[in-house]
Amino acid sequence: MLPLAILTxxxxxxxxxxxxxxxxxxxxxxxxxxxxxxxxxxSLLPSTLIPLRQMGFIYALIPISLTAFYDISAYxxxxxxxxHKLAPSISPSxxxxxxVIALVAIFLVLFIVNxxxxxxxxxxxxxxxALGIGILDTINxxxxxxxxxxxxxxxxxxxxNCFFTSKS
Numbered sequence: 001m002l003p004l005a006i007l008t009x010x011x012x013x014x015x016x017x018x019x020x021x022x023x024x025x026x027x028x029x030x031x032x033x034x035x036x037x038x039x040x041x042x043s044l045l046p047s048t049l050i051p052l053r054q055m056g057f058i059y060a061l062i063p064i065s066l067t068a069f070y071d072i073s074a075y076x077x078x079x080x081x082x083x084h085k086l087a088p089s090i091s092p093s094x095x096x097x098x099x100v101i102a103l104v105a106i107f108l109v110l111f112i113v114n115x116x117x118x119x120x121x122x123x124x125x126x127x128x129x130a131l132g133i134g135i136l137d138t139i140n141x142x143x144x145x146x147x148x149x150x151x152x153x154x155x156x157x158x159x160x161n162c163f164f165t166s167k168s
Contacts, residue, residue, distance in 0.1 A: 007039070058118060066106050066133050071141070074102035086138070091145045103134035
């Protein structure tokens with residue numbers, strides 16, 4: 001917990017020092033929180049794969065492949081069969097039908113793989129993994145889209161440009 005607090009403090013100080021006049025802008029707080037979220041999201045999420053990789057390669061491959069399969073099947077099902085919008089103000093293309101069909105699809109894939117190819121989990125675990133990936137991936141996609149639509153493209157490019165170039 002202490003390294004996380006130190007990292008957050010470091011990012012906050014870096015943001016304030018990097019943008020000295022930005023403290024007085026109206027979107028300063030959103031700039032800092034999006035920077036902190038991006039660093040934490042991009043560093044903590046992949047770090048969960050390390051313990052899974054130590055358990056075995058297949059354990060690390062399962063969440064990645066199921067998440068990709070969920071996204072692909074939700075896109076295909078939602079674009080062909082979707083009628084009821086999930087979050088129309090945030091993401092007008094996401095539908096309830098796409099999410100439910102993708103949830104059923106990853107459950108079936110995980111069940112078949114677990115039963116006939118690599119028996120790793122009990123049936124209860126298969127249900128919980130499929131439900132967890134389905135719910136968390138949908139929430140994650142809506143959250144990321146809402147952050148992406150919060151600022152315009154020039155603001156995003158300016159923020160990235162400030163981090164990757166130095167002022168002389």
